[in-house]
Amino acid sequence: MTVVLDASAMIDWLLGRLGGEAAADLERPPDEGFVAPTAFRYEVGQYFRHAPHNGELTVEQATAAMEIVADFGIELVDVPVLDAWQHVGRLSWGDAEHIALTLSLDGGVLWTTDARLTRSGVLTENQHRLLV
């Protein structure tokens, strides 16, 4: 099993919003490690770039969050643009990249906290896990 980590799952874990089981699984990476599309970095970066402006985090906390992301060991994959394009109709570009990457992997599973993604019907039950 190769786990594709969604940006929302990473952010929610960084903010301590995941339940015990989901957090523990994230903290014990699979043998193959985590993979994510390059859009992951943009989405996570955008969130923590704005968090100090929104008053959610201090600059130091946002910086710490990005340093944690850097250490987390996520392999970024450049998803072919037309693979993502196939799914972009109902989804954001970032979501489309996550979906395309999951579908391109043999045994790929998307770990996400975005219920809309799991309900989209693009991924089968075995291809996604909603972290709560």
Place this chain on the structure above:
Amino acid sequence: MAGMRRTTITVEADNLAAARELGINIAEVSRKAIAGAVREARHRRAVERAHRLWVELPADREWGDTARKVDKLVADEMAADSTARP
């Protein structure tokens, strides 16, 4: 040295002999083992730092829907870029 973590990798003599017998490139295996150990150590450090970060965050904060917020931040930036003058 302060702040540094030491990771020890041990190659058993029996395994070493077996690897040679099987024609395994020891140098290549070692590089992979070291890379794996470094990756694990960095991941462990990330988890420890995240746990410390959680302690700083207020437990009663209402964060909202993360995925929707990410979508909005990305869309807002693209809209700002499209209206920016050179």
